[in-house]
Amino acid sequence: xxxxxxxxxxxxxxxxxxxxxxxxxxxxxxxxxxxxxxxxxxxxxxxxxxxxxxxxxxxxxxxxxxxxxxxxxxxxxxxxxxxxxxxxxxxxxxxxxxxxxxxxxxxxxxxxxxxxxxxxxxxxxxxxxxxx
Amino acid sequence: xxxxxxxxxxxxxxxxxxxxxxxxxxxxxxxxxxxxxxxxxxxxxxxxxxxxxxxxxxxxxxxxxxxxxxxxxxxxxxxxxxxxxxxxxxxxxxxxxxxxxxxxxxxxxxxxxxxxxxxxxxxxxxxxxxxxxxxxxxxxxxxxxxxxxxxxxxxxxxxxxxxxxxxxxxxxxxxxxxxxxxxxxxxxxxxxxxxxxxxxxxxxxxxxxxxxxxxxxxxxxxxxxxxxxxxxxxxxxxxxxxxxxxxxxxxxxxxxxxxxxxxxxxxxxxxxxxxxxxxxxxxxxxxxxxxxxxxxxxxxxxxxxxxxxxxxxxxxxxxxxxxxxxxxxxxxxxxxxxxxxxxxxxxxxxxxxxxxxxxxxxxxxxxxxxxxxxxxxxxxxxxxxxxxxxxxxxxxxxxxxxxxxxxxxxxxxxxxxxxxxxxxxxxxxxxxxxxxxxxxxxxxxxxxxxxxxxxxxxxxxxxxxxxxxxxxxxxxxxxxxxxxxxxxxxxxxxxxxxxxx
Numbered sequence: 001x002x003x004x005x006x007x008x009x010x011x012x013x014x015x016x017x018x019x020x021x022x023x024x025x026x027x028x029x030x031x032x033x034x035x036x037x038x039x040x041x042x043x044x045x046x047x048x049x050x051x052x053x054x055x056x057x058x059x060x061x062x063x064x065x066x067x068x069x070x071x072x073x074x075x076x077x078x079x080x081x082x083x084x085x086x087x088x089x090x091x092x093x094x095x096x097x098x099x100x101x102x103x104x105x106x107x108x109x110x111x112x113x114x115x116x117x118x119x120x121x122x123x124x125x126x127x128x129x130x131x132x
Numbered sequence: 133x134x135x136x137x138x139x140x141x142x143x144x145x146x147x148x149x150x151x152x153x154x155x156x157x158x159x160x161x162x163x164x165x166x167x168x169x170x171x172x173x174x175x176x177x178x179x180x181x182x183x184x185x186x187x188x189x190x191x192x193x194x195x196x197x198x199x200x201x202x203x204x205x206x207x208x209x210x211x212x213x214x215x216x217x218x219x220x221x222x223x224x225x226x227x228x229x230x231x232x233x234x235x236x237x238x239x240x241x242x243x244x245x246x247x248x249x250x251x252x253x254x255x256x257x258x259x260x261x262x263x264x265x266x267x268x269x270x271x272x273x274x275x276x277x278x279x280x281x282x283x284x285x286x287x288x289x290x291x292x293x294x295x296x297x298x299x300x301x302x303x304x305x306x307x308x309x310x311x312x313x314x315x316x317x318x319x320x321x322x323x324x325x326x327x328x329x330x331x332x333x334x335x336x337x338x339x340x341x342x343x344x345x346x347x348x349x350x351x352x353x354x355x356x357x358x359x360x361x362x363x364x365x366x367x368x369x370x371x372x373x374x375x376x377x378x379x380x381x382x383x384x385x386x387x388x389x390x391x392x393x394x395x396x397x398x399x400x401x402x403x404x405x406x407x408x409x410x411x412x413x414x415x416x417x418x419x420x421x422x423x424x425x426x427x428x429x430x431x432x433x434x435x436x437x438x439x440x441x442x443x444x445x446x447x448x449x450x451x452x453x454x455x456x457x458x459x460x461x462x463x464x465x466x467x468x469x470x471x472x473x474x475x476x477x478x479x480x481x482x483x484x485x486x487x488x489x490x491x492x493x494x495x496x497x498x499x500x501x502x503x504x505x506x507x508x509x510x511x512x513x514x515x516x517x518x519x520x521x522x523x524x525x526x527x528x529x530x531x532x533x534x535x536x537x538x539x540x541x542x543x544x545x546x547x548x549x550x551x552x553x554x555x556x557x558x559x560x561x562x563x564x565x566x567x568x569x570x571x572x573x574x575x576x577x578x579x580x581x582x583x584x585x586x587x588x589x590x591x592x593x594x595x596x597x598x599x600x601x602x603x604x605x606x607x608x609x610x611x612x613x614x615x616x617x618x619x620x621x622x623x624x625x626x627x628x629x630x631x632x633x
Contacts, residue, residue: 007583007591013311013318016579020304027297053560059354066351070344070527070552074545077531086531090524097355097520107521115525123532127180130540131532 065096082124082131086116140488141495145188148181149492152192153499159193160200161514162522163210164350167197167402168342171462173526175335175469176533183470184485188492190466194459195247195442195496198402199504202239202435204515207232212515215402215438218410222423222430229426233508237372238428239435240504242384246436247497249388250395250443254450255490257396258479261451264602265476270588271599274581275606277574280454282610284399284567286617295567298558299399302571303578305332313583327543334465335537336547337572339530341565342458344548345555347523355520376428383413383429384436391437395444399570401457402438409437443493450478450489454574458566461573469537 007015039045054063069092076085094108123129152174159170170193178186201216206223219239226235268276285296308319309331320328377384387409394405413433414423423430445456446463453475455461467474472482479486504511534544558565589595596603 007586009314012313012583013316016582017304017307017319020300020307024297024300024304027293027300031293031297054352058352062351062354063348066348067549067553070549073531074542074549077545078542086528090528093524093527094521097351097523098518111521111525115528119528119532123176123180123536129176129179129532129536132535132540132542132545 062096066093069093069096077132083116083120085132086119087112090116136484136487137491140184140484140491145185145488145492146495148185148189149192149495150499150503152189152194153196153496153503154192156193156196156198157200157203157500157504157511158196158514158517160197161203161212161511162517162519163204163212163515164346164519165522165526166213166342166346167194167201167215168459168462169346169526170194170197171459172335172339172342172465173529173533175339175462175465176529176536178466178469179536183467183472184488186466186470187485187489188495190463191489191492192496192499194463195439195493195500196503197459198438198442199240199243199247199435199500200514201438202243203236203511206235206239206431207512207515213402215406215441216434217403218406218434219431219438221410221434222425222427223434225424225426226428226431231370231426232512234370234372234376235426235431236508236512237505238376239431240501241377242387242432242435243439244497244501245384246388246391246439247442247500248494249385249436250392250440251490251493251497252443253389253392254443254446254493258447258451261447262476262479265452266480268476268602269599270581270584271596272602272606274578274585275596275603275610276452277454277578277581279606279610279613280398280448280574281567281571282613282617283397284564284570286613286620287397287400287404291562291564292617292621295399295564298564299567299571302568302573303575305337305568306572306575307579308332312580327541332547332551332572333534333537333541333544334468334573336534336544337551338462338465338569339534340548340551341555341558341569342462343526343530344552345557345559345565347527348552348556349559350519350523355523357518357520377432380429380432383416384432386416387413387433387437388440391440392444394437395441395456396447398448398454398456399564399567401566402441405441405444406434406438409433409440439497446489446493449474450486452476453478453577455570458569461566461569464573 005018069089073085073089076089079085091108091112094111095105098104098108120131124131155174156167156170159165160167171190174189174193177189181189197213198215201212202219202223204210204212205216205219206227209220209224211217211220223235223239226232265276281296281299284299285292304319309328310317317325317329390409390412391405394400394408410430410433413429414420417423417429419427419429441457445460448454448456449460449463453473455464464474530548531545534548535541538544555565557563558568585595586593597607
């Protein structure tokens, strides 16, 4: 036990993490155990089924669409670069959030072009900040 | 003094402050967007400027973001930022009576008072605190951070253990990567050893936690507009006059002071500040029965307390390098980007920067007042800006910010998703994200000071108890905060049981 927590130069990179993980396990037990005991006492399941993670009638399309579009967007950044990828995906995000009515599409398009070009000009060209 | 003022207050900096305050108000006034998010999203802009100019922008975003939250709180009963929760209680009933403009102006004026009060506290308290902190050795520095972590726990109401658990999880995340003492990699899976050689960068972590996490939550809700019922400003009801503040002097000072104090405590945000300001105002009020029905006192207390937070949260940051709330934690990112370490020596080594922070904060408070007080009808329209159109643009800024922080590492963009999902989970599971961020920021220092202290004592742990009076005082504070946490936890449980029975 003493050896496990002893400070040695060669393993000093693991010295503090070991302490923190011990603290975390201890705290985690302090949080879980009382709940577990209560659940066993009252013979209820630990995670009540009526408690739902998502809100009622949550927007599946927008939530998972956001996640999927994000992953695709970041992949595209690697493949085709900042300006083309952003032009495509910022437009798609707009469509995802605002729908496909013709007028809405027009607004989506103009917001995309203006914001991407402006960001590119301001950050990439004027300020010379590295863009993907 | 005037020369320094002229040197600091250049036109471009004033314009940056104006831009910051304006954008901040918009972020604050749109429910689902916060001051923290505004500062996080605009961090990349600061690459292009010197630190002083950047600070004017960021302080503007901070002050504007906290203040803007009162607009929807009063007009549509939805707080624009968590800091304005209590403004709803009395602001909205006033608006329903047709006194929306009056309530807004009272709130804005109270905000100005709170901001200026906390600025004075900042100016007066920070230098002596820093002078005290300069004397700290590794032992005291370690204990100060430990104290910060226990305070977080003590004030996460009813979630003491969860709060401190999140704080230490942040510390664990900070540990990923190479340890400087012996150059060995730790806590990193084999396949990620290359991108994580220096661990996660601060910027993607905080942008992910506070901007993308929020975006996921809004997407889950369907990005719907928060509807307002009719125009609550048009009716010719009672108008604002300075007489509304008659008899509010003690209230405004007490609320500002409470807000500032809550700001000083690390990890405590604006919602706690306004809640305590509001509840104390109710306790001491001559007409507590009017609270919740459109009492001027309530609006004043809530708004002066949450703006009192701004200066207060900067006190531990600029004296010891410990952020007072989530937004100041993001500000650390700005200093880090410019290669500047914040700690006890900050003021001594950078007097000009210190003055420019004070001047910038004063300017931003005044600008906030001018921008919001007079064109109140136009300000009220901000809540109609569709956030579903803003989020894609914000995402664009997030990508630029995350990518640029290490001059182009694609992995930093992927960390955005990791911490975005984590931030979303925090919101859904009601886990406090701010302690995590503060633990992440302070984790490296916590380890360094702990190891340094042990090296100095040849591995003898008793060094933490025998260093002298300052260390003892810190131990006492730590014990008091833990005791406070346990006692209030038990009391809350009893109350809950009573209510249930």
